[in-house]
Amino acid sequence: MDSSPWKTYAESEKTAIDSRPWTPVSGLEKQASVDDLAKHDFSNLDITQPIRIELPEVKTDADIIFPEGGRGWLVVAGCWFMIASSFGLVNSWVFQAHYQTTVLPTINPSTISWIGSIQYSFIFLPGLIVGRLFDLGYLHTQLIPACLSIVVSTILVAECKVYWQFMLCQGIVTGLGCGFCFGSCLPTISHWFKKKRATAFGIAATGSATGGTLIPIAVRNLIPRIGFQWTMRALGLILLFEFTMALILMRRRLPPSSTSGGLFDPQAFRSAPYTIYVVASCVAYLGLYTQLTYIDVSGVLSGVPPQFSFYLVSIANASSLIGRLSSGYLCDRFGNLNVLIPFNIVTALATFVWPFCRTQGSLIGVAICYGIPVGAFASLVGIPVASLGSTGDVGRRTGMLFTFCAFANLVGPPISGAIFSKHERFVEVGIYAGSMILGSAIVMLAARWYALGQWRGKF
Numbered sequence: 372m373d374s375s376p377w378k379t380y381a382e383s384e385k386t387a388i389d390s391r392p393w394t395p396v397s398g399l400e401k402q403a404s405v406d407d408l409a410k411h412d413f414s415n416l417d418i419t420q421p422i423r424i425e426l427p428e429v430k431t432d433a434d435i436i437f438p439e440g441g442r443g444w445l446v447v448a449g450c451w452f453m454i455a456s457s458f459g460l461v462n463s464w465v466f467q468a469h470y471q472t473t474v475l476p477t478i479n480p481s482t483i484s485w486i487g488s489i490q491y492s493f494i495f496l497p498g499l500i501v502g503r504l505f506d507l508g509y510l511h512t513q514l515i516p517a518c519l520s521i522v523v524s525t526i527l528v529a530e531c532k533v534y535w536q537f538m539l540c541q542g543i544v545t546g547l548g549c550g551f552c553f554g555s556c557l558p559t560i561s562h563w564f565k566k567k568r569a570t571a572f573g574i575a576a577t578g579s580a581t582g583g584t585l586i587p588i589a590v591r592n593l594i595p596r597i598g599f600q601w602t603m604r605a606l607g608l609i610l611l612f613e614f615t616m617a618l619i620l621m622r623r624r625l626p627p628s629s630t631s632g633g634l635f636d637p638q639a640f641r642s643a644p645y646t647i648y649v650v651a652s653c654v655a656y657l658g659l660y661t662q663l664t665y666i667d668v669s670g671v672l673s674g675v676p677p678q679f680s681f682y683l684v685s686i687a688n689a690s691s692l693i694g695r696l697s698s699g700y701l702c703d704r705f706g707n708l709n710v711l712i713p714f715n716i717v718t719a720l721a722t723f724v725w726p727f728c729r730t731q732g733s734l735i736g737v738a739i740c741y742g743i744p745v746g747a748f749a750s751l752v753g754i755p756v757a758s759l760g761s762t763g764d765v766g767r768r769t770g771m772l773f774t775f776c777a778f779a780n781l782v783g784p785p786i787s788g789a790i791f792s793k794h795e796r797f798v799e800v801g802i803y804a805g806s807m808i809l810g811s812a813i814v815m816l817a818a819r820w821y822a823l824g825q826w827r828g829k830f
Contacts, residue, residue: 442622443563443571449620450556450575453514456613457521457549458749459582461490465590465684468667468677470537474599478534481788484664486542491660492781493546494553495773499634501554502770508627510555511618517551518614520544526607529600552614554773555621557753558766562624569707569754573699576750580695583688591681639768645759647818648708649772652752655715655811656779658804659748661787662725662741663687666734669797673729680734687738691746698747706829707755708819712812714744719809726797752776759822783807 464487471480504513524544531537557572564571586606593602640646663684670680694714701710721741728737753769787800794800820826 437565438563438624439565439567443560443624445620446559446563446622447571447575449617449622450560450572451578452613453552453556453578453617453621454575455578455582456518456610456617457552458494458576458579459586459688460521460525460545460610461487461494461549462579462583462663462688463586463590463684464490464664465587465667465681466541467664468671468681469594469599471668475534475537479792480668481785481792482534484784484788486538487664488781488784489538489542490546490549491656491784492777493543494549494777495780496777497547497550498554498770498773498777499767500770501551502558502766502768502773503634505555505558505623505766506627508623510559510621510623513551514555514618514621517548518611518618521548521552522607522611522614524548525610526604529603550773550777552617554770557757557769559621559623561757561765567703568757569702569751570699572754573695573697573702573750576695576699576746577692579750580688580692580746583691584685587681587685587688634767635771636767639771642759644818644822645756645768647814647821648755648759649775651811651814651818652772652776653779654814655748655752655808656776657783657786658722658807659718659745659783660780661784661800661804662722662737663745664784665787665791665797665800666725666738666741669726670731670734672797673734675731675734679731683734683738686735687742687745690739690742691749694743694746695750698751702751702754707751707758708815708822709829711748711751711755712815712819714747715808715812715815717744718748719805719812722801722805722808724801726801755818 466474467480467483467487470478470483470486475483501513521544524540527540528537531540556575560571560575561568589609590602590606593605597605640649666683666687667680670683671677698710698714718741721737721744725737725741728734753772756769756772757765759768783804787804790800790803791797
């Protein structure tokens with residue numbers, strides 16, 4: 372039988388139905404679920420008229436227009452203040468030598484380093500919660516309590532007397548607060564930028580270098596003048612001002628995501644590039660911050676005056692400013708992993724060389740050579756994740772990455788401290804940390820190959 376007459380009849384009937392007036396179902400949102408429809412009162416509905424149900428359009432990144440500037444630069448400025456006060460504070464762990472010699476002289480150096488290690492770890496640990504809450508539309512709801520907790524805990528450090536009190540205030544509470552603050556910055560910038568995303572986040576990430584440079588200098592100069600207690604109180608007030616500026620400027624742009632699921636999305640790990648990149652990042656963090664944690668201690672052991680070795684952390688953080696700025700632009704132009712892999716290799720080489728630098732000049736040189744590439748990776752570690760899925764779910768995917776990295780950050784510096792306690796020198800420490808960073812660069816090559824399917828290309 373020829374089906375064309377039946378096809379013509381069906382098309383004519385469809386046209387006739389579409390041309391008739393239709394009755395909207397009032398009181399229902401466009402994104403109403405089946406349960407919502409079941410609960411709705413249809414008693415007053417005119418069933419003689421056809422009903423049209425409009426489904427929400429599911430948008431991908433290709434459908435979204437990103438401002439690539441304008442109000443977005445104010446958001447970048449807000450994220451700069453937020454990162455300077457959170458990641459910059461964590462990068463300012465210059466208390467290791469002061470605690471070893473003055474505040475906690477009877478405590479093992481490896482044990483003291485757990486305070487800084489907890490900070491490093493906890494700045495990534497809340498990633499799952501932060502990312503999912505951000506995707507659901509919550510920004511200031513989680514930022515305000517986090518900012519207040521950092522300010523209060525910093526001031527309370529001035530009242531601490533024993534090790535567990537320092538660990539609670541400076542390690543756990545400060546670390547968790549910084550995690551909620553820092554974890555919201557990359558998703559927020561992702562709402563405003565796509566083509567210039569790495570550049571925008573690189574600019575915001577310079578806040579970490581600025582805070583990590585100025586805070587140690589301020590602490591070093593204030594302690595002899597006003598004492599440790601008033602130094603921590605003054606630091607708390609500085610953080611309060613920076614957090615206030617950040618909260619005023621930071622804003623979301625896109626509506627909350629309706630992506631299903633909870634805090635953890637196991638489906639994301641069906642992507643080989645994403646899974647391998649998460650592994651590579653975790654391996655990197657096992658050794659990434661070892662030099663930053665112990666470079667001032669190694670300087671003192673090498674005979675460098677303590678008054679100067681204290682500034683080595685600031686020199687490394689100041690140098691990272693170059694890496695953070697340049698890597699953002701380079702990633703947008705040449706590809707994320709194409710830039711991060713060479714930077715990681717340079718970081719590994721600087722970490723291998725560091726234990727053999729025993730003069731003031733050589734320590735300055737290795738601090739600079741370490742600071743530039745480590746700043747690039749630390750600021751842009753989450754950027755490749757944004758390219759491995761939609762913007763609507765970027766918070767959760769980035770959060771999962773940061774949460775896994777938290778555990779690597781937790782054990783990295785203490786492992787280095789344990790190696791130092793056993794050998795009483797930093798040569799073996801540098802070999803361990805450098806090997807971890809170099810290994811991460813090799814694993815990133817595998818992630819890049821899986822993403823492109825070839826060795827050449829931009830990614």
